[in-house]
Amino acid sequence: MKVAVIGASGYVGAELINLLSAHDKISLEYLLVSEHSSSADMTFSQLHPRYLGVCDLPLVCFSQPWFDEKVPELDAVFFATPHEFSADWAQAFVEQGVKVFDLSGGFRLKNSEDYPTFYGFEHKNLLALAQAKYGLAEWQQEDIANTRLVAVPGCYPTASLLSLKPITANNYHLENSLIVVNGISGVSGAGRKASLATSFYEVSLTPYNILQHRHQPEISQEANAAVIFNPHLAPYKRGLLATVTLQIKAGITTKQINDAFLSAYQDKPLVRLTGAWPKIDNVANTPFADVHWQVDEEKQVVVVSCAIDNLLKGAASQAVQCANISLGLPSEYSLLHNVTLGKC
Numbered sequence: 001m002k003v004a005v006i007g008a009s010g011y012v013g014a015e016l017i018n019l020l021s022a023h024d025k026i027s028l029e030y031l032l033v034s035e036h037s038s039s040a041d042m043t044f045s046q047l048h049p050r051y052l053g054v055c056d057l058p059l060v061c062f063s064q065p066w067f068d069e070k071v072p073e074l075d076a077v078f079f080a081t082p083h084e085f086s087a088d089w090a091q092a093f094v095e096q097g098v099k100v101f102d103l104s105g106g107f108r109l110k111n112s113e114d115y116p117t118f119y120g121f122e123h124k125n126l127l128a129l130a131q132a133k134y135g136l137a138e139w140q141q142e143d144i145a146n147t148r149l150v151a152v153p154g155c156y157p158t159a160s161l162l163s164l165k166p167i168t169a170n171n172y173h174l175e176n177s178l179i180v181v182n183g184i185s186g187v188s189g190a191g192r193k194a195s196l197a198t199s200f201y202e203v204s205l206t207p208y209n210i211l212q213h214r215h216q217p218e219i220s221q222e223a224n225a226a227v228i229f230n231p232h233l234a235p236y237k238r239g240l241l242a243t244v245t246l247q248i249k250a251g252i253t254t255k256q257i258n259d260a261f262l263s264a265y266q267d268k269p270l271v272r273l274t275g276a277w278p279k280i281d282n283v284a285n286t287p288f289a290d291v292h293w294q295v296d297e298e299k300q301v302v303v304v305s306c307a308i309d310n311l312l313k314g315a316a317s318q319a320v321q322c323a324n325i326s327l328g329l330p331s332e333y334s335l336l337h338n339v340t341l342g343k344c
Ligand SMILES: NC(=O)C1=CN([C@@H]2O[C@H](COP(=O)(O)OP(=O)(O)OC[C@H]3O[C@@H](n4cnc5c(N)ncnc54)[C@H](OP(=O)(O)O)[C@@H]3O)[C@@H](O)[C@H]2O)C=CC1
Pocket: 006, 007, 008, 009, 010, 011, 012, 013, 032, 033, 034, 035, 036, 037, 038, 039, 062, 079, 080, 081, 082, 083, 085, 103, 104, 105, 153, 154, 155, 188, 189, 190, 191, 192, 193, 310, 311, 314, 315
């Protein structure tokens, strides 16, 4: 599969390029940045010296002439770009027969009216939005294999949904009861562009975007249950933890909950049922999601916690899982033993 990555100068793009460089069924052809990028005319490894000798391809500015000339060479494209950019451009790639893996939120919400509210722009490509499929790799394999446009899940939604879905998919949760998701992310979650709010000296553990974060409708949509989502920013580089508290129906047993998690994940090697509360250090720089839960049958309460690397399972490695599924490969192909550096 011949691919391009748009957003190659960003944090997610860089992780993706590293993973794709190590993938023997995917050939990385072009690395794109924005039309006026400060990284234009550099090589990838000049910008990210950690990858010197791993990937030294040039960073090229995305433009309409580039699209017209190069798109016929491609089988797939990964967007690691701002949401509005992929919302504007993905359909054009799909129309040219190029499969799209969108790592932004440009195609995650089914209701187009949520875009102005949660993303701050009107979605102009409603056909593509209607055709896009959500790509939580452990749960939506068939959709991912059959669609031309995969909406790779957000970082917080990945950890939240891996926690919630074994329960909500079995309808074990008490309908109309409060489901609360508390999330904590490090500063790489905010991307590479400098900002005072995410400057290391400024960051101190704090909630943010309470009751208005764009991941709330995404989690509710995919869990098929309304949630309250409380994101927190913490002073470390990478890694994310989501802890979900929910009420279960009377009579649902600990064994039923345990069986739901086992049956969902026992044949999914990238989701590890750890038997102890997960820690960010155990998943940072890996494609794993570590999950643990506890049930109080008497109070009808379950608490589930999931830790992931926001840039990997929360973005780049999950996109590679989606590409693997599209290629008919096991979703973990090239990820389990290649979490360090690849070659391109
Ligand atoms: N960080 C995270 O933890 C996660 C991020 N995501 C999503 O992935 C996407 C990328 O995030 P992240 O890497 O953190 O962001 P960064 O800010 O680090 O990178 C953004 C990238 O997009 C490029 N870009 C910006 N504007 C345009 C444009 N108009 N045309 C083409 N390229 C453009 C930038 O290039 P340049 O500035 O050089 O022009 C840069 O390469 C976002 O949609 C984000 O929501 C998803 C899950 C987790």
